[in-house]
Amino acid sequence: MLEVYQKTILTKPNTREKLAIRPIISLNIFFITFFLFTLFLLPRAVFAFSNPVINEVAWMGTDSSYSNEWIELFNNSSSSINLSGWALSSEDKKINIFLVGEIQAYGFFLLERTDDDSVLTIVADQIYTGSLSNDGENLILLNKQGYKVDEISCPQGWAAGDNSTKQTMERTIFSLEVKDAEWQTSKNSGGTPKEPNSLFSITKKEKLPDQKEAEDFVQKVYPKKVFLSEILPSPEGPDSEYEWIELFNQNDFAVDLSGWKLSDVIGTTKIYSFPDQTTIQANSFLVFQRTETNITLNNSGDTVNLLLPNNIILETASYEKAKREESYAKNTFGSWEWSQNPSPGETNTFNAPVKLEDKTVPETKNRDVLEENKRNIATVSRQAPSKEYNVPIALPALITALSSVIIILFLKSKINPKIR
16 A cells, blocks of 8 residues: 555656655745845844934023923934934924934034024024923934934933033943943033034043043044045145145045144144135045145155144155155055156046157147046045945845845755756
8 A cells, every 4th residue: 555655656747846845935935034034124233323313412401491402413424314204202202303304424413492592503403392301201213214223211310411500411422333322411501512522421430531532532523534645745846836735535525624734744843724614525636735834845754644623633644755746646555656647636647657759659649648547547545444334234134135045046956956
């Protein structure tokens, strides 16, 4: 009887294939479930690290009125974010704000209650209605997909701030990039609306952060992809008239350089502070002549520094003996070398100069070749640290999905080579 049954099973059309497919179907269900889990939940975790955060809360109002409450968001990333569709609400729904507008890279977004009078000297990014309880609140920030990206959990009383002195509740310098925020009372009454928070906590008795930690925090509010690009220390004409220093902005947005500085090191040190409203456009160059900066680039060797307004050195370029009529420029690898083709306000080039005495090629053609080379050789490098690179949110899920497909195909071939 068993022999007859086995013969029937083995000879019945498609029976062996159907039996072999059953484990494949189970494996498919498993990997599809795993893929969907990864696709929708992993991006949620990755996304949370690059979102705006609740940065400061004036839950007590101001000296003028207790109703002059305001809330500030901060974007600690290198890209601007459209907040349309985002929401900020309290657990008791007394605050329920549907956000509108854009928060700039390393920028602030100020929400003022009822009208634009909560902070008289600063224009609000958005007006909201509702009030914050002096006894504490739970505030939740949701993105447009409805995911919670930040939260203040203070149901039993605010973690910081002072109602009598009107000092606000600020994030500490240590908690901008972590999930669980730490809070401090602002150094001054009225807090720091649309400005960096106080550089040290005055509500805790632990050791205060050292100067470097404080300065590192301040640096976060300045775009980091503005850097030195090219220097001409020994021009063809008089040094006092034709020396220059060039900057490049690799950001996709214009950067206000007001208060930024240039300095040299060797000889008589000069510090040039950029005037108010000095702006470098997105993906553009800005050249500063010696006649403007009074910075002397010594031909025997010198160092040029680019400094932030808080005197933190953002970048340094050092050279030894200058080469006559050559610029010291940054190449595609981020290192510096001498170029025989100074290019103020243009992409750096390192091709050899055209020899005009070569009679076999017409002069006009030489010029055409040179211009073509200038257009084709892009040599401005990325200066920002590697942590500035933001991996696309769906990339981990995509890699997992592709791996799942490969595993499924491999198991199919092992279980039944006839099935493809």
